[in-house]
Amino acid sequence: MSSTLPRWIDVGVMPLLNILAAFIVSGIIIAMIGENPFTALGVMLKGAFVYKGALGYTLFYTTNFIFTGLAVAVAFHATLFNIGGEGQAMMGGLGIGLLVLALDAVLPAFLLILLAIPVSALMGAAWGAVPGYLQAKRGSHVVITTIMFNFIASSIMVWLLAGTLMQPGQMAPETRDFAEGVGLLKFHEIAAMLGIKVARSPLNLSFVIALAAAFGVWVLIWRTRLGYVIRATGHSEKAAIYAGHSPQRIIIITMAISGGLAGMMALNEILGVQHKLILDFTSGFGFTGIAVALMGRNHPVGIIFASLLFGALYQGGAELDFEFKTITREMVLMIQGLIILFSGALVYMFNPMVERLYHRVFTPQKGTA
Amino acid sequence: MTKTTQHNARGGTPPPAIALSGISKTFGAVRANDDIALTVTPGHIHGIVGENGAGKSTLVSILYGFYQADSGDIAINGQKVQIKSTADAIKLGIGMVHQHFMLVPTFTVLENIILGHEHRKGGKSLDDEIALARQELSNLAQQYGLEVDFDALVADLSVGLQQRVEILKTLYRGANILILDEPTGVLTPQETDQLFEILATLRQQGVTVLLITHKLREIMAITDDVSVMRGGKMVAHLTTAKTSPEELAELMVGRQVLINADFHDAEKGEVCLVADNITLTGDGGIPLLRGISFDLRAGEILGVAGVSGNGQTELLEVLSGITPPTSGEINIGGQVIGAHQPATPNDVKNLGLAHVPEDRHAMGMVLPFSAAESAVLGYERQAALGDSIWFGPDLLQNHCAELMQDYDIRPADPALKCNLFSGGNQQKLVLAREMSAAPKILLVGQPTRGVDIGAIEFIYQRLIAMRDQGCAILLVSVELDEILTLSDRVMVMNNGASMGIVDKKDADAQSIGLMMAGVV
Numbered sequence: 001m002s003s004t005l006p007r008w009i010d011v012g013v014m015p016l017l018n019i020l021a022a023f024i025v026s027g028i029i030i031a032m033i034g035e036n037p038f039t040a041l042g043v044m045l046k047g048a049f050v051y052k053g054a055l056g057y058t059l060f061y062t063t064n065f066i067f068t069g070l071a072v073a074v075a076f077h078a079t080l081f082n083i084g085g086e087g088q089a090m091m092g093g094l095g096i097g098l099l100v101l102a103l104d105a106v107l108p109a110f111l112l113i114l115l116a117i118p119v120s121a122l123m124g125a126a127w128g129a130v131p132g133y134l135q136a137k138r139g140s141h142v143v144i145t146t147i148m149f150n151f152i153a154s155s156i157m158v159w160l161l162a163g164t165l166m167q168p169g170q171m172a173p174e175t176r177d178f179a180e181g182v183g184l185l186k187f188h189e190i191a192a193m194l195g196i197k198v199a200r201s202p203l204n205l206s207f208v209i210a211l212a213a214a215f216g217v218w219v220l221i222w223r224t225r226l227g228y229v230i231r232a233t234g235h236s237e238k239a240a241i242y243a244g245h246s247p248q249r250i251i252i253i254t255m256a257i258s259g260g261l262a263g264m265m266a267l268n269e270i271l272g273v274q275h276k277l278i279l280d281f282t283s284g285f286g287f288t289g290i291a292v293a294l295m296g297r298n299h300p301v302g303i304i305f306a307s308l309l310f311g312a313l314y315q316g317g318a319e320l321d322f323e324f325k326t327i328t329r330e331m332v333l334m335i336q337g338l339i340i341l342f343s344g345a346l347v348y349m350f351n352p353m354v355e356r357l358y359h360r361v362f363t364p365q366k367g368t369a
Numbered sequence: 370m371t372k373t374t375q376h377n378a379r380g381g382t383p384p385p386a387i388a389l390s391g392i393s394k395t396f397g398a399v400r401a402n403d404d405i406a407l408t409v410t411p412g413h414i415h416g417i418v419g420e421n422g423a424g425k426s427t428l429v430s431i432l433y434g435f436y437q438a439d440s441g442d443i444a445i446n447g448q449k450v451q452i453k454s455t456a457d458a459i460k461l462g463i464g465m466v467h468q469h470f471m472l473v474p475t476f477t478v479l480e481n482i483i484l485g486h487e488h489r490k491g492g493k494s495l496d497d498e499i500a501l502a503r504q505e506l507s508n509l510a511q512q513y514g515l516e517v518d519f520d521a522l523v524a525d526l527s528v529g530l531q532q533r534v535e536i537l538k539t540l541y542r543g544a545n546i547l548i549l550d551e552p553t554g555v556l557t558p559q560e561t562d563q564l565f566e567i568l569a570t571l572r573q574q575g576v577t578v579l580l581i582t583h584k585l586r587e588i589m590a591i592t593d594d595v596s597v598m599r600g601g602k603m604v605a606h607l608t609t610a611k612t613s614p615e616e617l618a619e620l621m622v623g624r625q626v627l628i629n630a631d632f633h634d635a636e637k638g639e640v641c642l643v644a645d646n647i648t649l650t651g652d653g654g655i656p657l658l659r660g661i662s663f664d665l666r667a668g669e670i671l672g673v674a675g676v677s678g679n680g681q682t683e684l685l686e687v688l689s690g691i692t693p694p695t696s697g698e699i700n701i702g703g704q705v706i707g708a709h710q711p712a713t714p715n716d717v718k719n720l721g722l723a724h725v726p727e728d729r730h731a732m733g734m735v736l737p738f739s740a741a742e743s744a745v746l747g748y749e750r751q752a753a754l755g756d757s758i759w760f761g762p763d764l765l766q767n768h769c770a771e772l773m774q775d776y777d778i779r780p781a782d783p784a785l786k787c788n789l790f791s792g793g794n795q796q797k798l799v800l801a802r803e804m805s806a807a808p809k810i811l812l813v814g815q816p817t818r819g820v821d822i823g824a825i826e827f828i829y830q831r832l833i834a835m836r837d838q839g840c841a842i843l844l845v846s847v848e849l850d851e852i853l854t855l856s857d858r859v860m861v862m863n864n865g866a867s868m869g870i871v872d873k874k875d876a877d878a879q880s881i882g883l884m885m886a887g888v889v
Contacts, residue, residue, distance in 0.1 A: 225749050225760045232746065235735045241691055242724070242732045243747035244715030 005355055011302060015295050015343060017350050019309065022342040026335045033326050040320060040327065047319020048312035054319075056187060056201020062304075062311030063203075063268045066210040068289025069307055070217050071128075071262035073298040075142075077221055078254040079234040084131060084146025085262040085286025087153030088124040092263025093270045094157065095123030097165070097175055097277030104179035112182050116271055117209065117264070124263015125256040127153060132255025136248035142255065150286070161279050174278040184272045206268035213261060214300040220257070230254050262286060288336075291344035306343075313339060384447025386411040386546055386577040387432065392441035394427055401427040403601040405441070409546075409594070414568055414578040416588040416609070419598035420621055420677055420847055425581045428598070429548050432579075433465045434458040445546070464539025465548040470531050474524035479503060481523055482538045502541070509540050514570045528653060529560030536567065540576075547571065548579045553587060554678075557655060565591045583621075583678055585614040585886050586864075597621055614886030618676060619878065622849045632833060632854060638667030641810050641841040642688075642722075647697035649683050649865075657683045659866040660697070665810065665841045670832065671870075672856030673845040675885055680865035681845045682727055685814050688843070689724040690717035701810065718747065720810075723803040727814030727845065733799040734787045741769035741783035744802050776801040777827065793824030800828060804835060811835060814845045829855060849878060849885075863887035 005014075027037035048058045068085040075082035082088075096116045104112060131145035161173040184205040191198040221227040233240040233250045240247050269281040292310055296302030317332035342349070387409040394402040401424045409415045419425050430436045432443065434452040443450055445461045452458050458465075472481050483502045487495060503519060510516050515537050517530055526534070532552060539547055549568075553561045568578055568591055580592060588595050589609065597605040597620040605620050642665040649658035658680050665671050675681055686692040688699060693711040701720045706712045714724070726732040734743035745751070745765060769783035776797045778790075787795060796816065803811065813832065817825045832855060836842055846852050852859055859876045861868040861884035868884040 223760055223762070228742065228745075228749050228760055232735050232738070235737050236731055238728070238732045239735050239746060242689075242714060242726060243749070244690075244713050244718060246713075 005351070005358055009354065009358065011297055011299070014347075014350065014354065015297075015302075015306070017354070018295070018343040018347060019339065021350070022335075022339040025342075026338050029334070030327070030331075033331075035324060035326055040324065043323050044313075044316035044320050046316075047322075048316030051319070053199035053201040054315060056199060056203040058308070058311045058315040059207055060202045060204070060268070060272075060311070061314040062307045063207045063210045063272075064265050064285040065288060065292045065307035065310045066214060066304060067265035067268070068262050068286050069292030069296060069303040070213055070289075070300065071124075071258045071260075071286075072289045072293035073296065073300070073303055074217060074221070074230075074261060075128075075254055075258040076293060076298050077227075077234050078230045078250060080132070080135070080251060080254060080258070081143050082128065082146055082255065082258045082262075083143055083287070083290065084128060084149050084259070085265075085289045086282045086284070087146070087150035087286070088127045088259040088262035089265040089282045089286050090153040090157050091127040092120035092124040093266035093277060093281060094153075094160070095119040095263070096266055096270050100178045100182050100271075101165070101175060101277075104182050109179065109181035109183075113184065113271065117267060120263045120266045120271075121260035122263070124266075125260035128259015128262070129252055129256035132252040135255075136251040157279055161277065165277065175276050178275045182271075183275045184267065186272070202273045204268065204272035206272045209264065209267060211304070213264065214304055217261070218300040226253070262289070288340065291340040294347050295343040310336075310339070383411050385409055385444070386413075386446060387579070388442075388444040388447075389428075389432070390442050392428065392431060392438045392443070394431060394436060394438050400601045402431070402438070405598075405603050407596055407603065408606075409577060409579060411446070411577050412572060412575050413593040414572055414580060414591055416580045416582065416592035416595040417598060418583060418585065418588055418595060418617060418621055420583060423598040423621075424601040425598055426550060427601075429465070429550060429579065429581055432458070433463060433548060459542050459544070462543055462545045463548065464536075464542060464544025464546065466532065466535040466539065466550065466552060468551045468554060470535055472523045472531060472534060475522065477520050477522055478517055478526070478534050479506070479519040481534060482506060482519075482541050486542065506537065506541060509537060513537075513540065513574060514567060515540075527560070529556055529563060532556070532560075532564065533567070536571075545575070546577045546579065548581070550581045551583070552580070553582065553584065557653070561587070583676060585617050585676065588617065589614055614888060615879070615882045618882045618885050619849075621676065622847065631830065635668055635837055635857075637669045637857070638839055638841075640664045641667050641702060642843075643698075643700040644688070645698045645700070647684075647687055647694045647699065649680075649687055649692065650695045651683075657865050658687065658694070659864070661862075661867050662697075663860055663867065663870060665843055667809070667839045667841050668836055669857040670836050670842040670844050670855050672852035672859045673843065673862060674849055674852045674859055674881055675847070675862035677847045679862045679885075681814070681847075681862055683865070684862070685724065685727065685812055685843075685845055688717075689722065689726075689812055690714040714747070715750075718806075721808050722810040722812065723806050723808035724812040725799055725803050725814060725816060727818070729795055729799050734795060736786070736788040738787055739784050740773070740778075740787055740790065740798060741765040743787045744769040744772055744783070744798060746802070748802065748806065772798070772801040772805060775805070776831075792819035796820050796828070797824060800831065804831065808840060810841045810843070812843045812845075815847065816844070817846070817848065817851060849881060853878065853881070861885055 030037040030040050047054055049055050068089065071085050071088065072082055096119060099116055099119050100112055127149060131142045131149055134140040134145050135142045161175065165175045166173060167176040187203045188198045188200050221231065229240065229245050229250055232243065233245065233247050237247045240250065265285060270277060274281065288310060292303055292306045296306035313336050317336060320327050321329045321332050385408045387407065389405055389407040392402055392405040405428060417425050427436065431438045432452065434455045434457050437453065443452060450461060473484065479499060479502065483498065487498055506519065515533050517533050517537065523531060523534065536547065552564060556564060571578060582588060592609045595607050595609050595612065595617065596603055597617060599621060644661055644663050647658055647661045648656065651657045661684060663671065673681055673684065683692065687694045690712045691714055694708055696708055698705055698707040701722060704720055730736060734746060742765065745768065766783045770781065772778065773781040773783065778794050778797045778801065790798065800816065816828050820828065832842060844852065844855055853876060857873055858870055859881060860870045861881055863885060864887060868887065871881065
């Protein structure tokens with residue numbers, strides 16, 4: 001997949017082209033069921049950015065996508081395909097839940113929150129490192145094992161939340177609420193403290209942590225020795241061995257970092273909003289992270305933009321469902337599916353065409369050696 | 370099964386089984402095949418020898434329809450043909466056994482053979498078809514001496530038997546021209562002998578065999594005719610009985626324009642590295658190195674000559690710590706490395722050893738990396754490049770810019786990706802990286818492969834300068850002239866063993882060629 005296109009086309013134009021294709025197909029389908037696609041698009045944009053609190057919701061979902069997208073991207077730099085974002089995020093949530101439920105009577109909220117951040121990352125890291133170990137030492141492919149680990153994580157959650165951790169005297173599979181104050185501050189609360197009135201939304205400090213994580217990933221991959229070795233291993237295992245590194249070790253470390261990032265997604269959902277451990281809080285964000293990473297070309301900046309798009313779709317899509325009788329929740333899922341299809345599975349579909357066009361318009365200055 | 374070729378030649382000689390003329394094929398800037406002509410007599414075993422990269426595989430790929438030639442003609446049994454796909458080739462009676470087998474390991478032998486031809490016999494069901502095929506196959510197996518258990522799973526068969534299945538598969542599809550691409554690379558010596566018996570039987574039955582190899586012993590042992598390829602060109606057509614391994618070795622390696630290297634004798638220093646009886650056994654028990662011993666002194670260049678694929682690659686990997694030896698010891702300045710005292714490439718590097726690998730694309734550099742990034746590959750732990758964690762791009766760029774100036778690497782742009790440099794400049798970058806580490810011992814593999822003349826001269830001068838500064842250099846090259854030009858002593862390898870070490874004054878192309886061929 002070596003592209004002969006300049007970077008600005010590869011990173012800038014191609015993703016836009018893919019999104020455009022997805023919107024055109026979605027538009028045709030919406031037209032087919034008798035609605036005006038442009039009105040629908042308008043509703044969606046307003047739902048994502050304009051309505052009261054809409055932007056907060058959009059950025060709240062964006063936060064989830066940044067974490068899971070980064071997780072996929074880090075693994076991808078070592079040519080590992082981490083499909084286990086769901087399971088790793090669940091485990092991150094479980095870590096937070098166990099920590100807080102065990103200690104919220106003893107420790108102050110502030111300290112618990114500070115502890116919850118590394119705990120979520122460590123639990124996710126462990127859940128990523130095991131498939132990494134199995135690939136490195138046993139040759140079991142991470143694609144298979146991470147999928148299996150999603151199921152295992154899901155089963156553990158059901159077992160615990162319908163059993164030991166379930167709130168006594170309740171029927172719902174969830175824990176008791178965390179103690180008062182154990183939760184990340186929301187933006188509208190911060191704004192209120194500063195005397196600014198902002199619409200309520202679930203957007204919380206996790207968003208800042210996600211942006212910091214994106215910066216951290218950029219530093220790791222392009223500014224540290226470890227990142228250098230991860231990339232070398234990803235491009236050429238032989239070269240890594242020649243340089244005196246153990247690809248096995250790098251695979252395990254990379255999967256741990258990847259899992260840790262996915263695990264931190266739980267900060268947003270559990271510590272940011274729910275303030276208790278619930279089932280299925282990951283609701284597919286782990287999987288969508290793959291599309292986010294692909295669309296963001298595995299670069300943190302690209303991932304932030306791709307996350308924003310998916311966040312807007314998630315939130316704006318809900319609005320579509322709300323405003324149109326004919327457009328159901330399933331319809332919205334389908335539009336999201338089309339975006340994933342065009343920017344994920346078919347991400348290189350337009351490349352040959354654009355490449356030909358580009359070379360016809362701009363004569364290349366030097367031949368490729 | 371027997372087809373037209375053998376008994377119908379009442380008057381005159383039969384047309385050649387294969388006649389190629391003017392075949393050319395270009396990949397990007399590489400001329401893989403350049404105006405190739407080839408005539409193969411029916412019922413003969415015809416060998417094609419040449420170094421790796423000489424264009425042998427491209428040629429047979431054209432014949433088997435994987436690639437299409439840019440120009441040139443192909444005639445099969447006297448008929449001019451167009452081979453646009455492998456299906457065309459099979460229709461023309463051409464069969465090919467690949468270097469890597471194309472078998473389904475979880476299928477039985479019989480299932481593998483009829484795969485893709487399940488309806489040939491017109492049986493009503495697959496069971497019918499299998500029964501019909503079994504009958505025909507047992508006849509074929511008997512006729513050609515290719516006995517194999519049809520109901521065994523392919524995964525359970527030895528490599529030699531799997532190859533037999535491949536041959537049987539081509540015959541079942543009606544092949545009377547059989548192409549074998551490096552068939553013995555994966556075989557033990559015993560299996561090789563069995564293969565040769567099978568080939569002799571095939572010849573007896575009138576099958577034409579085209580044998581692609583770089584091993585001279587095999588050519589001498591089994592072929593009737595031999596063609597030699599070098600650098601994409603056909604350089605000679607010979608009758609095997611009238612040639613010798615020495616002549617073939619010389620033709621394969623070729624005579625180069627003598628390059629001014631300004632070689633002079635120099636004082637040798639202390640012994641820096643001792644290799645004591647190193648052996649290495651590959652997958653499936655194939656011996657790759659057989660008891661290699663030598664010592665390497667400061668201030669000398671020890672050349673390792675040999676036709677490629679005779680253990681030189683493995684020797685470099687063992688010495689540089691990439692692969693631990695199966696037995697034997699390496700002593701580097703008092704530090705012993707062996708099967709029970711393994712060392713990583715990093716440990717070996719810390720003992721003052723640097724390694725310019727043979728394969729600069731996969732190993733020596735990371736092609737999608739910038740020049741600056743590849744310029745520190747293997748040295749990324751060094752303190753000069755930043756503190757223990759950080760890895761400053763400015764430091765990398767400055768470091769690379771210095772190397773580029775010292776070694777005249779063009780274009781002198783540290784941010785340019787490695788795959789955009791020419792072969793010569795890529796090689797200079799790898800050499801610059803390894804030499805600038807001021808090693809006590811330098812391993813160099815194929816320093817001038819794919820490198821232009823100007824860069825070759827530069828590289829030779831640098832190697833000699835390193836030696837004069839007291840560096841011990843082990844130079845592995847398939848270019849015999851390069852070895853003879855640069856080496857103080859020459860070790861010759863054949864089939865994983867050292868054929869002896871010769872001093873510069875006693876080393877000439879004739880005697881080294883004999884040793885390369887495994888004669889002496």
